[in-house]
Amino acid sequence: MSTESSQFSPFGSNVNPFGPREGANGGSANIMHRVIEEEETADAVASPTNPTFRTGPSPSAFRSPFGSSLQGDAPFGTPPTVRSPPNPDHYPADYNFNRRTSVSAESLKPSTDSNDANWTSPYHEKTPEQLARLRKAVEGNFLFSHLEEEQSTQILGALYEKPIPAKGIKVICQGDAGDYFYIVENGSFDVYVNRSGTLRPGPDGMGQNVGTIQAGGSFGELALMYNHPRAATVVSAEPGCTLWALDRNTFRRILMESTFARRRMYESFLEEVPILQSLTPYERSKVADALETRKYSAGDVIIKEGDPGDAFFLLVSGEADAYKSGIEGSVKHYGKGDFFGELALLNDAPRAASVVAANDVKVASLGKKAFQRLLGPVEGLLRRTRYAGVETGVEDMDPLQSAA
Amino acid sequence: MVAAVSHVKTPSLSSNHDKPAQPPASQPGLFSRMKSRIHNGRGHHNAGHGPIAGRKLSSHDFRIVRTLGTGTFARVCLVKPVNPCEEEKKEVYALKILRKTDVIKLKQVDHVRHERKILADVSGHPFITNLLCSFSDHDSLYMLLDYVPGGELFSYLRKMRRFDESTSKFYAAEIVLVLEYLHEQQGRVAYRDLKPENLLLDRNGHIKLVDFGFAKRLTNGEGNPIETYTLCGTPEYLAPEVIQNKGHTTAVDWWALGILLYEFLTGYPPFWHQNPLEIYKQIVEKPITFPAEPHISDNAKDLIRSFCTVDRSNRLGNISGGGQKVKEHPFFRGIRWDDLLCQRVRGPIVPPVRSASDTTCFEHYPEEAGKREPYTDDLAQKYDPCFADF
Secondary structure, eight states: OOOOOOSSOSSGGGOOTTSSOOOSSOOOTHHHHHHHHHHHHOOOOOOTTSGGGGGOOOTTTOOOTTGGGSOOOSOOSOOOSSOOOSSOTTOOTTOOOSOOOOEEOOOOOOTTTSSOTTOOOOOOOOOHHHHHHHHHHHTTOHHHHTOOHHHHHHHHHHOEEEEEOSTTOEEEOTTSOOOEEEEEEESOEEEEEOTTSSOOSSTTTTOEEEEEEOTTOEEOGGGGTSOOOOSSEEEESSSSEEEEEEEHHHHHHHHHHHHHHHHHHHHHHHHTOGGGTTSOHHHHHHHHHHOEEEEEOTTOEEEOTTSBOOEEEEEEESOEEEEOTTSOSOSEEEOTTOEEOGGGGTOOOBOSSEEEESSSEEEEEEEHHHHHHHHOOHHHHHTSSOGGGOTTOHHHHOTTSOOO | OHHHHHTOOOHHHHHHHHOTTOOOTTSOOHHHHHHHHHHHHTTOTTTTOSOBTTBOOOGGGEEEEEEEEEOSSEEEEEEEESSOOGGGTTOOEEEEEEEHHHHHHTTOHHHHHHHHHHHHHHBTBTTBOOEEEEEEOSSEEEEEEEOOTTOBHHHHHHHHSSOOHHHHHHHHHHHHHHHHIIIIITTSEEOOOOSGGGEEEOTTSOEEEOOOTTOEEOBOTTSOBOOBOOOEEOGGGOOHHHHTTSOBOTHHHHHHHHHHHHHHHHSSOSSOOSSHHHHHHHHHHOOOOOOSSSOOOHHHHHHHHHHSOSSGGGOTTTSTTHHHHHHTSGGGTTOOHHHHHTTOSOOSSOOOOOSTTOOTTSOOOOOOOOOOOOOOHHHHHHHGGGGTTO
């Protein structure tokens, strides 16, 4: 697939971006002359695309083999492979200028599209205290922080307990394939990095101790994205430790299935909106793509009468009511799959009614500006079918439409 | 591989020994067999499959000259026809060789199938590598491609450290044309691995997009748009929605073009770190910042920020107007798009290529290491149906 660089190449892995300066704009037959000169003096340096490379970062730039979850205060690793700049010329000194390897996770298809339609996410019982600790352990992690509540719950449910009974058990080995992410429930684990890039046999084979992970810490996140050789060896530092484990496939699958199901739900809701019925499937999918989820509690005002209309809403769960000033009681009731405020996409009239959440409500909403950016001028789109002619007569039914 | 190929004579071509100047019409030479494949392939989904002129091509029809590039499970080699007839004597090709065992082990079976199919569909665009045909044998899959002698844009970029704005504009503009073609004219093909390493320069300095290993057609059976979920690409170039597994579309290519343009202009990508997780964190959380030096024009900054917008309802290329809106951005002012597409404009870097088979613009790679896991009968039974298109 993508190329890895070689050890003896005239450019690429041995390239020296800080070498004698060429004109920035080449007409440039002389590039190659320069290259050939350099070929003879080029050092053999490690390739960044080589799995062994990952442990050779500059101490300043590299704090932890696992990112944020390990507070690595121990500087480690070999010097950067790129020669230091004689004249920095505003180049980042520790950027690695070598060829980059592509990465890929296993191919994933939503279960409705594939053969195993019965896939359900694994669930392992946990106490409320355990759950609270797990939530805290992943709260600052960018792979978890943007998740929807339901996704979070499913993922925490899927973590399974892995007892590590004795001291000195290697949970992950540097250089091995990485498929699991771990959270420490109790006990502590030492992290070792061998500068060669892989765990070696012998007493010092694990390399240097670069840190310790305590209860509440975690390691191995990259394995949740794709398989990459482990950057360190992690060993239990005491007997009777416990870990929570999650594999990449389960993690990605949970996220995919829930996202996929939500997308299809949005698309089917959107098909019911009369003013959007002239959209092509492609346009509808773009709208579905851009919908944002918002939550309201009972009594929250979702739309306020008299406000300028700037967004449209699909009711995803819960119920809501429309109220008009001067009229006692609800003038319209909304349930799952109903929509309101869509006329804001069409005109600038103020909201003709208020919509208030009747219980816990989840909506998917799209701003007028985003709608127009995605689909272009409203006039062209929404008037493909004359709105007034739409059979359901939204204008009569929708209290949000102003009387004028 | 090299030895195996160079020692085998193919019956169909042996007649050329006797009459080298005139390949018999009943047994057309390699060259004409391939040309007919290209022709058949245009606009058809079965490009390059089924026997042409009585026999499918095989690895025995080619001799490996040298390796042009290697990957985790593929190798691209410069090859020449074995026993060429007169019209083939100067012909060279790039042969991409994928080892079935590695493809399976790395779980890339689907990607390889997409690559073969999409490349057959999109071949013919001036800025995309041209697939001539594909074939397979017991251990490997092969894709025969036009050889592009100018080498990787990556090599020129690293050598020159950065490109000036007019050079960057030229390459970015050619890529805009490619993306517009893939996304809008080819039915929503997402490329998903844009980076300087995957752009070659042809003899005249125009780009050729290569390696369609992650390309995917994002429509379902009914032709309706779908999103896709498999994380793939190159760490520095991944779009936020890919990292966060939100389901992604062709919009990821526009994000990557923003990263690419940044790297052209500064010499390095906007998000980088020794630890890949830190790169992903930055991509998701950090806005793009520009260095004080080199000076980057406001138009270029605006274009980069417009592409590298986390909110896809606000990302240039993905929003209303698509590729056309990208072309209208002030950064591209002065580009004559039709002239560019017809290659009537000279490239800013003309590779120092002396002949069509010159390989000096490519780096050297060690030739085949030898050690390979065997493709067992069990594997063959299970997976060969997946590779039937080759």
